Amino acid sequence: MSTEDFPSTYHHGDLRRALLDAAGAILAETGQWDFSLREVARRAGVSHNAPYRHFADKEALLSAVAIAGFGVLRGHTSAAAEGKADAIEALSAIGQAYIGFGVANPALYLLMFGRGLATAGSASPEIAEAARYNRAVVNETILSGARSGQFTVDAENPADVVATVVAAGSLVHGLTLFTIDGVIERVVDKGPANNLVADVLRRFIVGLTYPQG
Amino acid sequence: MSTEDFPSTYHHGDLRRALLDAAGAILAETGQWDFSLREVARRAGVSHNAPYRHFADKEALLSAVAIAGFGVLRGHTSAAAEGKADAIEALSAIGQAYIGFGVANPALYLLMFGRGLATAGSASPEIAEAARYNRAVVNETILSGARSGQFTVDAENPADVVATVVAAGSLVHGLTLFTIDGVIERVVDKGPANNLVADVLRRFIVGLTYPQG
């Protein structure tokens, strides 16, 4: 009994994935993270409430899309750090990969970070866990630079390490948002915005290499 | 002919302000920036389409609320910088005031910054102008520190100054969002989150005082 024997309403048998794909396509095409559940269903070729068989509600679908995005982001950042023994180079590469991901997928990035924020700051445990995983890549690089003596961070002092990781994360997150929103372009009079982003990253990282008072 | 002579449907005569106040109250009470226009009207005690006499659409009302917020934010940051001759102290105070505003008014902050982002990065000219005004406070402080020699920033090199201003803005914006979202609290194991925020700011500012490679 092949799948052809099922009525066409049973579709491809993996509606969950089809819905996630449709949502991703909408994000990429419209640049807006706030699509309607009914449109996702329309795109997947099912009725407007078929999604409820696979996701508890719209929020659950948005979360699933965001979680998938965190996986992709982590792949980019860890690939960027891969094989770079120099902590300065590694940290710079991670930052560029992070910002590059946000700029390449603005709607997805805003869905991942901006929407948890929009909902009173209570991100789901799964999203919090995914975000923590992403921070771990930066954490390892900072620790590596601290141990090698390239960064003036006390590897034995958790507060110092955490402050540095949060600083790096905040800077890059803010920089990504500003870039997506066009603030960077508005600020830059001449020369490509990429130079400014690189300058900002370099200035921050150089700051890490000098003694902290 | 006093206002009492008008039918009560004419209300207080300043529905525009009443709607903005109602929107502000909803932001403060719910912690959500995405309220409905109809609820704002309900709160102001008018029919659900009375707002259209004062705002072109929901977007226009949201923008008006955001613009008012930028005015308040600028008041806080410039007050924080006021009278501080030392650029390091001034920059630190500005950063704390900025983050303090965001934490005290999370929904308003997200409306101001998160929503322009959500709408495909095209903030209104008025909002862009208001945001530019806010950057100016930081710009002056950085320039001041560059001229006094406290910051290793070349006051004659616009690219260097801009990179520093954007770095400071990105860091503080990201830090505010992370704090609102609870990421900071999740990262901190022991001790108040405020310490971490202060540590991050200090680390960044100290980094500014050392020579750039």
Next chain:
DNA sequence: ACCTGAACACCGTTCAAGT
């Protein structure tokens, strides 16, 4: 000029029903 009430096209979600 300023506001109301009915109306339209959408949305998220639920429920009974089909195969």
Next chain:
DNA sequence: ACCTGAACACCGTTCAAGT
């Protein structure tokens, strides 16, 4: 088990109408 169609309560926006 998986999907559909009708239904409900909402929403943003428009339009004719009231004072």
